[in-house]
Amino acid sequence: MTDQIEKPSTATVDAKRARLAARSSRRDTIAAYVFLTPYLILLAMFGIIPISYAFGLSFMDTITMEFWGLANYEFVFSDFRIPSSISNVLSYVGVWLAMTLLLVVALSLMLDNINRRSATIFRSIYFLPGAVTSSAVVVLWLFILDPSVSPFQPLLHLVGWEIRADVITGLTLPVVFAIMTYFSQSGGWIVVLGGSLSTVPSEVIEAARIDGANRFQLATRIKLPMIWRSVVLMGILCFAQGLQIFVEPQLMMLAGPQFAQNDWSLNQMVFQYAFLMGDFGASAALSVMLIGVSISIALIVIFATRFYKLD
Amino acid sequence: MQFLTRRWALLAAATALLAPGLTVPVIAQDEVSLTVWTDTPRQSMFEEYDRQHDNVSLDISVQGADIVQKIQLALRSGSGIPDVIFMADVSWGAQLKTRRTDYLLTLDDLVPQEVRDEFYPNSNSPCLLNGELVCLRNDMAHFIVWYDAPLMEELGVEVPTTWEEFEALGAELAPQGYILGSGVESYPLVNYLTSAGCEMALPDPEIADALHINLSTEACTKPAGMVDRMLANGSLSRLGTFEPDLINLAKERRIPLLIGPTWFGEYVIKPSYEVPAGRLAAATSLRWEDQEQPLAWSWGGGTYGGYQGTAHPEIVADILMWMSTDVGIQTDAITLPAHRPSSLAWGEKLKTDEYYANDDVFDIQVEAAQYSNPGYSSLRLLVDQAVAKIVGQALGSGGTIEGALPALEAELVNLAQLNGYQVISD
Numbered sequence: 135m136t137d138q139i140e141k142p143s144t145a146t147v148d149a150k151r152a153r154l155a156a157r158s159s160r161r162d163t164i165a166a167y168v169f170l171t172p173y174l175i176l177l178a179m180f181g182i183i184p185i186s187y188a189f190g191l192s193f194m195d196t197i198t199m200e201f202w203g204l205a206n207y208e209f210v211f212s213d214f215r216i217p218s219s220i221s222n223v224l225s226y227v228g229v230w231l232a233m234t235l236l237l238v239v240a241l242s243l244m245l246d247n248i249n250r251r252s253a254t255i256f257r258s259i260y261f262l263p264g265a266v267t268s269s270a271v272v273v274l275w276l277f278i279l280d281p282s283v284s285p286f287q288p289l290l291h292l293v294g295w296e297i298r299a300d301v302i303t304g305l306t307l308p309v310v311f312a313i314m315t316y317f318s319q320s321g322g323w324i325v326v327l328g329g330s331l332s333t334v335p336s337e338v339i340e341a342a343r344i345d346g347a348n349r350f351q352l353a354t355r356i357k358l359p360m361i362w363r364s365v366v367l368m369g370i371l372c373f374a375q376g377l378q379i380f381v382e383p384q385l386m387m388l389a390g391p392q393f394a395q396n397d398w399s400l401n402q403m404v405f406q407y408a409f410l411m412g413d414f415g416a417s418a419a420l421s422v423m424l425i426g427v428s429i430s431i432a433l434i435v436i437f438a439t440r441f442y443k444l445d
Numbered sequence: 446m447q448f449l450t451r452r453w454a455l456l457a458a459a460t461a462l463l464a465p466g467l468t469v470p471v472i473a474q475d476e477v478s479l480t481v482w483t484d485t486p487r488q489s490m491f492e493e494y495d496r497q498h499d500n501v502s503l504d505i506s507v508q509g510a511d512i513v514q515k516i517q518l519a520l521r522s523g524s525g526i527p528d529v530i531f532m533a534d535v536s537w538g539a540q541l542k543t544r545r546t547d548y549l550l551t552l553d554d555l556v557p558q559e560v561r562d563e564f565y566p567n568s569n570s571p572c573l574l575n576g577e578l579v580c581l582r583n584d585m586a587h588f589i590v591w592y593d594a595p596l597m598e599e600l601g602v603e604v605p606t607t608w609e610e611f612e613a614l615g616a617e618l619a620p621q622g623y624i625l626g627s628g629v630e631s632y633p634l635v636n637y638l639t640s641a642g643c644e645m646a647l648p649d650p651e652i653a654d655a656l657h658i659n660l661s662t663e664a665c666t667k668p669a670g671m672v673d674r675m676l677a678n679g680s681l682s683r684l685g686t687f688e689p690d691l692i693n694l695a696k697e698r699r700i701p702l703l704i705g706p707t708w709f710g711e712y713v714i715k716p717s718y719e720v721p722a723g724r725l726a727a728a729t730s731l732r733w734e735d736q737e738q739p740l741a742w743s744w745g746g747g748t749y750g751g752y753q754g755t756a757h758p759e760i761v762a763d764i765l766m767w768m769s770t771d772v773g774i775q776t777d778a779i780t781l782p783a784h785r786p787s788s789l790a791w792g793e794k795l796k797t798d799e800y801y802a803n804d805d806v807f808d809i810q811v812e813a814a815q816y817s818n819p820g821y822s823s824l825r826l827l828v829d830q831a832v833a834k835i836v837g838q839a840l841g842s843g844g845t846i847e848g849a850l851p852a853l854e855a856e857l858v859n860l861a862q863l864n865g866y867q868v869i870s871d
């Protein structure tokens with residue numbers, strides 16, 4: 135009892151502090167996990183468990199549940215439609231990624247140059263099409279690309295496109311789908327890049343301006359290098375998303391059966407295997423390969439650019 | 446930990462003891478409950494069956510065009526599998542009767558031969574898979590000739606009876622700004638291409654899972670050449686049947702004649718093309734000059750099927766038969782019944798319908814029924830989509846349909862083999 139009224143030694147004070155610090159950091163960790171839990175549960179339910187299930191399924195005959203080794207993978211590789219689907223998807227991803235990287239970055243940098251209020255209005259306008267579901271966007275575009283009902287009729291006629299088939303063969307399908315996705319997705323990314331541009335310290339901008347940088351130099355030499363991580367992130371996510379193109383080609387038949395493209399993309403093949411042929415094993419095999427490609431590319435980009443390294 | 450497992454073991458034991466108590470049958474019920482998946486037009490017919498049969502209670506749900514996909518999932522999960530379905534597309538039958546998707550009930554022993562004989566010839570060919578009856582056809586959908594009688598008279602032209610005359614008519618009318626329908630819509634295109642007996646994935650009547658595919662014969666090149674020439678001179682449109690521009694042409698009375706399925710009059714020409722009453726007439730399907738009789742493809746015509754794992758196969762078969770052959774219910778059906786006695790009762794109202802220019806529209810549909818191509822069957826591959834893909838690519842790059850036949854043949858052969866068919870190409 136008497137100990138308590140004695141002045142505590144410095145050693146015990148330090149120990150107490152350390153204990154308090156440890157306790158608070160432990161509390162922080164616990165809090166972090168509590169906040170993360172809902173996400174982790176959802177990730178497990180809709181990400182990790184289905185992927186593991188598909189991974190297992192891809193080595194099985196799904197009727198007898200026998201182990202089949204690589205038979206499902208062999209089946210997928212022997213399908214004559216796979217090479218053309220791969221080239222379709224790659225040309226689409228190429229066009230869309232180029233459009234997104236160039237136009238979204240350019241628009242974001244330009245919006246950063248005008249006053250804050252107008253920029254916010256523009257960003258909201260750009261974001262609006264993204265609020266419409268992609269299936270609705272496809273239907274909308276099928277009208278826009280039909281010279282008989284399109285608001286851009288004079289423009290389409292100017293190029294010599296009289297009917298929808300002309301427009302689609304003229305633009306080619308990868309470009310048509312890239313345009314459809316660009317207009318539904320770019321708004322969101324313009325908002326994201328706007329957010330990361332606002333983190334560029336104003337003193338850096340000031341300094342550059344004093345050094346005589348014009349607006350173009352400011353954008354390309356100062357701002358762009360400071361937001362490159364967001365641009366890379368956009369690239370990775372768009373690539374992974376682009377590989378999964380499904381809705382756009384699948385809904386082409388809404389323009390008429392002669393426009394139907396039921397085996398255009400790889401994800402449509404996944405769908406065909408599972409739901410037309412009832413072959414869930416082959417479907418899982420192709421899905422596993424698709425996610426494998428996405429993950430490997432993400433890892434390469436992350437490690438090659440040392441994405442998570444703090445400056 | 447050990448305590449926990451012991452507690453679980455106790456719980457499991459308790460459940461096991463209780464289980465027999467839980468399975469004591471509830472008071473035996475006479476009523477059999479079955480699940481039905483249908484489309485909207487057939488819903489009231491199933492409801493009528495339910496009303497007329499006290500011993501059967503139907504749980505009817507309206508489904509979209511994704512019935513095959515939903516059944517795949519239901520079969521995988523092993524629950525929620527419907528006992529009876531309406532298949533709006535004939536290819537669904539083949540897709541639902543495979544090693545992986547063993548859904549359809551075999552009706553060979555459940556539907557008596559005399560009932561099968563009451564259907565129009567070939568009308569049940571989409572329900573015969575390797576000689577096994579797996580469904581019953583609801584309605585016919587073979588291609589016939591539809592024309593605007595007063596307009597044809599005004600133009601001073603005759604209704605063709607052969608494809609040669611059809612092509613000549615197109616060549617005569619095209620310079621005056623008239624067209625004879627779409628030249629790119631998949632099903633009409635398949636109808637043109639198969640009109641001379643082209644082997645575009647036709648099942649072999651003897652060998653199981655064998656398809657005849659050979660597109661290099663004159664039976665294929667002749668009609669393909671005709672469509673190419675008619676697309677070139679503008680007598681067949683490069684627009685699809687339902688594209689706004691083609692509908693506008695139809696409304697402007699620019700389509701004096703077209704080749705369409707039996708349901709076209711009531712469901713396309715009347716409501717979409719807005720052809721006024723007293724103008725529309727029908728003529729029998731076209732033949733080639735060297736053919737003895739026409740050979741008509743079909744566009745649609747739904748079928749009824751049941752589940753092989755159902756607890757009540759007899760009742761399921763009874764529902765399928767009642768739906769497709771009950772004269773009372775089929776009289777009010779919306780499309781030409783495949784069951785001959787029902788169709789006769791159904792056709793009475795067409796004879797007095799003021800909408801048609803002639804009172805023989807029904808008789809012509811019935812006459813043409815015998816020309817229905819026996820090769821119009823249910824396949825695991827989708828021929829119309831392969832045609833859409835290959836012909837679309839060819840026409841888009843400035844090619845011709847005749848020039849695309851080798852590519853189409855390759856596509857069909859590949860698709861057939863992928864889907865486990867043996868290909869016969871001689």
